[in-house]
Amino acid sequence: EVQLVESGGTWVQPGGSLRLSCEGSGFTFGSFSLNWVRQAPGHGPEWVSYISERDATTYYTDSVKGRFTIFRDNAKNSVFLQMNSLREEDTAVYYCVRDHHWSLDHWGQGTLVTVSS
């Protein structure tokens, strides 16, 4: 069974930093691209970042460029999201999501990031 388990979400003050982790199991981790998708309370999903399976090509939504970094460690079946200079508008549940056929086919349970003073 495919599983993605996120961790690292917590409360942080504006301007702070946080690193989210996601460990995958039940599939050949290094053969899939991965994404982070967030969902603010009462809102729809928002795609945040993508990392390819082999050459680690990355993409970001404009609002996080220069502040967030996605990277992966295929030996540990893990993908990470380093978040710096956090803002209140980054408050959301962050999901780790597998990419298959250019769609988001398996989602983790999510981890809550709250940015507030």
Place this chain on the structure above:
Amino acid sequence: DIQLTQSPSFVSASVGDRVTMTCRASQSLDGRFAWYQQKPGEAPKLLIYYISTLQSGVPSRFSGGGSGTDFTLTINGLQPEDFATYYCQQANNFPWTFGRGTKVEIK
């Protein structure tokens, strides 16, 4: 960025009804288009990818169609477990984007 506009925002329907919702893209898409279902407190679930391909395990009452800029999701014979919010999503260009959702409510 490609904008996705879903309509209607809300649908009130009864069990057994046929429900159709639409998603319009701000530019033509090449097929990398998907639909998701989300229930409260849960992560979204992939229903359909490549416009009309049913994800494994998804009931056949769900179907997707369309091309270019206009896409549809149809539920034939609404079931109690289908009351949820549905989102469209494009992966034609980065940044990938979602529509704002269509909520299917019980009449």
